[in-house]
Amino acid sequence: MPAETPETLRQALADHLLDAGWIRTPAVEAAFRTVPREAFAPDASLADAYADDVVARRYDADGRAISSVSAPWLQADMLEAAHLEAGHHLLEIGSGGYNAALGAKIVGERGSVTSVDIDPEVTARARLGLTVTGFNRVRVVTADGEHLARSLVPDGGFNAVIVTAEAWDLPWLDLLAEGGRLVVPLRIHGLVWSIAFTKRGQLLECEDPFIVCGFVPMRGAGAHTAPLLPLRGGEIGIRFEDGTPVDTGHLDAVLGGPRHDVRTGVTVRDMEPFDRLQLYIATTLPHVARLSVDPGRDAGVINPPPRWPAIVTLQDGSLARLAWVQVAHDGERGTHEFVVHGYGPAAPELATLMAEQVRRFDREHRTGGYPRLRAVPCSLTDRYSADDGPSVVKRHVRLDFTWTQTEGASR
Template identity: 50%
Template structure:
């Protein structure tokens, strides 16, 4: 009887890599042969030596660097999201591609896509992150990837090729898109863009000097942008309440006057609009963020003052608006069991303060508007134009326009009757 050979780590890594690619393809994250080949070729474990082979090939994030307070400042993104973003980037052989947010693994995937005639530049502000990329990329066989340590807010001129990059892939949460000029006309930019604290990976094409989306929005989470492009949540705390309001896109309003309102029983405006227990409604919150002046996001300390009659939002900050000494927030109430056994919920709006019922009615009307005209839309169309010569942030509310430092982001909502949920690959935001 012959004893079978003992499997080596390399054999196990190869098997795990193919199993991961099989799962991603079956789930629809891998959609083209090129991305499939890249995911099967690049040894992910070579860029994550801190974890086991099984963990390296799990469909999950691998944290690679932390700040002193424990916050993750660099990571290898979840493979499903990397596959989705690479598909959206539409990278071709011979392309010149910039990755913002380094580490090595994703740059190696891009190198597989551009082939020997292409060029890949990976850039990060943190020297410790780029040092990893400099070390791991050659060890994995990717010696021609250019690794740059710099602040992505202002790309070094020598990094940008003549005519611009054919594609830019951003793998850090970004509040703005200051890279339009660095992108070739017709080129692709894929980035996790923050709009009022909600963030989606969006695929854009540059057309006539502006970016226009043409991919379903993918809800995602990345490490935060550092340096000059770091985002400011504009967070304010209502004194003595443990309630925090954030105006990440917009002018922060006074909150000191809200404390008495938050200690009173709220009024409730019902909408008769329901959502399943695991059905995402992220597009509703994006719609409300653009439609309502004074929109903000509300968080409550779990151990806050129990005299405040504002239950903490579950899982993520709630959509809210401030109207003087009154406030309204979006919530949902369970109304019965759904067909899937996960329950069904009705959107309601709670109003706080003397005029809270008016603020709640205002928000409820916009929920109903979304339901009537936009809930059946596949996803909105998002465009980004340079901010030069445009009205500055805070100069007035323009519905569904987000004024950034470098760009103005416009969200156009197709009018589609309700009936079909948007099939975008949303990973956050269910009601349950």
């Protein structure tokens, strides 16, 4: 059997992305069939370079990836979401080389690609890969992506900005042309979503589906890490990803007390995502945070401990946590019911409140797609009201969510 070559692997990857629906236009397909991905991951085997997965390239002192070549499925989806055309001007925040080369292939010689990264080692590596593959027209800049020099912005702005590092905020609105697209992995209440915004006047608007994804964290001025507030000697941690933190000093005693459970009657099957439910709860309940348990210190206070940070709401000296319990198994897949665990003096009321939001999501929004999302610059929030809908306030923008009710649903 003949050995697989870069060309055969490249075509196989493009076929896979096309069949899976991540590639949707001829321009993006041509880019994936042409640009040699292995040139931007020289330390990886050919099989790893062309796997539909991330290739980490650079790590920090703690062993965490701080630069990588993103998974092809996600790169394809973000390029499609950018609505790039020949002659467009593209800005990439977060360099690696491969994504910029794909973009350069799409926009052609009449267009331009500018790729910015804060790490000089990353930009040097990106320049090398782009030179080797013949994409010398891509302008690679070592700079903080939150403070781009105006001299780098084309007249009228960029037609698209693709961010390839996890962002907590949106400082790039004024770099976009009217109607331009901002495609960004945006962290909202502990989950990261690939979201495609369109610039309309002074606002950014999104009516497209979101996709849960993962990226290396943003560095520089845009870096954001909410502190982990330790409870019970560090056994439990609370993190307020968005919004204003509330006092957690009383929770040591609260979490050690009795638990009040409220069953929701809402079920989910194994491998069925419920990220939209988490987003709905996070944007419709007050004082939402994430709760985690240190496995090395787990004394069984939170039972069962969450496999990943659980969504909680805090109010009236109490806490309610979204959990689930298996209620059936057909031999292949389990069925789980969402249950809310309440702690503290107002546990029954707070757990019931969260449970009702789970039921309301199931009734009105489960089959209704993603919310419409609007980003309003914080300097303009007095002019653009949130219309009584849920909002999340960042440093540069306020995010306004409008959840579409499922057709035929009743309140």
